[in-house]
Every structure is written in structure tokens, then in C-alpha cells.
Amino acid sequence: MAQRIEFTKMHGAGNDYIYIDTMRFPIANPEKLAIAWSDRHKGIGGDGIILIGKNESGHFTMRIFNNDGSEGKMCGNGIRCVGKYLYDNGITSEKELPIDTLSGTKLLHMTTDADNKVVEVTVDMGEPILADKHQLSTPDGSMQDGEVTIGHTNYRGTFVSMGNPHFINFINGVEEYDVQTNGIRLEQAQIFPERCNIEFAEIRPDGSIRMRVWERGNGETPACGTGACAAVVAAVENGYCKKGVDVTVKVRGGDLLVNYTDDRITLTGDCNTVYKGEIEY
Secondary structure, eight states, X not given: OOOEEEEEEEEETTEEEEEEETTTSOOSOHHHHHHHHHOTTTSSOSSEEEEEEEOTTSXXXXXXXXXXXXXXXXXXXXXXXXXXXXXXXXXXXXXXXXXXXXXXXXXXXXXXXXXXXXXXXXXXXXXXXSOOTTTOOSTXXXXXXXXXXXXXXXXXXXXXXXXXXXXXXXXXXXXXXXHHHHHHHHHTOTTOTTOOEEEEEEEOTTSOEEEEEEETTTEEESOOHHHHHHHHHHHHHTTSSOTTSEEEEEXXXXXXXXXXXXXXXXXXXXXXXXXXXXXXX
């Protein structure tokens, strides 16, 4: 017999996911449901589903499944909405909140408005990883302003892992760039054993970064929080930006604020509830 599952549709900077409280509604086959429910014509529609739970340590947890059914380790925009969900629904009264993910524990700091609703969240994303042989098959697992050749096309970029892998290409004319063609080529390149998130970024005269992103498992999306962090790290490592300053990353879904110090990255941005509903499961 089918049961009815309550869900909440939320987005951060246009990155939209379907949120399920698994403390109330356990989900047995999230890979299959992510594909079905993310369909924008036949399902709810979204970049994937995010499952909110709680573990034996007492921490709240987040699991993310992309719209192709693959599981991601971390989503910077998604985790901000997890914080809003937990606070706005009275599940927690804490504005400083640890969330356990497959990429480790992330600390949220939530900002509320006059109605005591969360409007902005800052996430301590931890330390970036500049070398990972599991995610990049170079001799030392790193690449800074290196070259990847696919067929007759050469791409120059920098590898940064935020738990999930990113390859950042600094280009001119990012708005006109063919993200569809080049994004899927790079995502599936042999040099990335686990596939890769691909960012195309342009440094603006005011020091901000204009970015478009091809997300592994999702295609081009309006925003990517871990991608924005990776882009700022790559910009610092390549001498385009300075450490310890707020850098605005402009994505199609809005603006994200990233600060990269010696050993930490923080990500600040909006979080929005779109609507709530029920679906048969």
C-alpha cells in the first residue's frame, strides 16, 4: 500500500532540492526516488532530493541524491536549507548547528529576521583539498593551472576538492560559453575517476567572480555552493584573489559570499522555502 510522504521544496541561490525529514518519513530507496521525484514534468521537480536525519551522536545529518540517482558527498547550498528547515520547523532552537555529511561535519551559523525565520546561513566548509588521487588521476593527485586534453580540445584548470571534486576553468566571456558541450566532456574525462563538477569562472574588474557550473549528475545548475568555494580557492592559488577577504561569487541564481583563510572556507548565502506538499511513496 502506498503511503504519503510530506516534503518541502527549498532553494539556495536557485539550487532547488526536495527535502524529506527521514526522522518522520524513512526512505528506503532514495536513488530511485531522486530520479522520479526530480523530474520537472512528471515529478515534483528539482536538482535532487536531500534527506534530513539524526545519528547516534545526536547530530543532524544530511544525505544528498542528484537527479540522476547518484549520491553526492556535500552541497553547500543544500546544507544551508537544511539549517533553515530544522530551525523554522522548531526541530532545533540552536542557531549554531553541526550537520554531519559524507564530507564530514559542517557547522552552520543561522541569521534570522524579525519573524524569527532563517534568512541567511553561513557554513564553515572546512579546509579545501588540493590533492586527491582518488578524484584526480595525476601522479600526485593535484593540478594547478594544468591542462586536460579531450580529443582536439585543451582545457586549462585547477583541481580543488571540497569533499566532492571540482575542476575550475578561468575563461573570458563566461556568459556566452558553451557550458553544455564542454561541461559534459570534462565531467566524464578519464582523468576524473569519480567524474567531476566543472566550473567556468571569469574574474571581474571589481574582484568578484562570475561563475557557471556543470554539476556532476545534474548538468548545468543555477548555483553550486561547493563550486563557489572551489572557485575562490582556485582564484587565490592562481593569484587572482587574496586570502582572508570576502569574495562575491555571482551565479545565475544569485550571489554567494566566500571567504578563504589559511585553513578554512566559509560560505554565506540565502535559503528559501518554496512550498510544502505530499507525494505518494
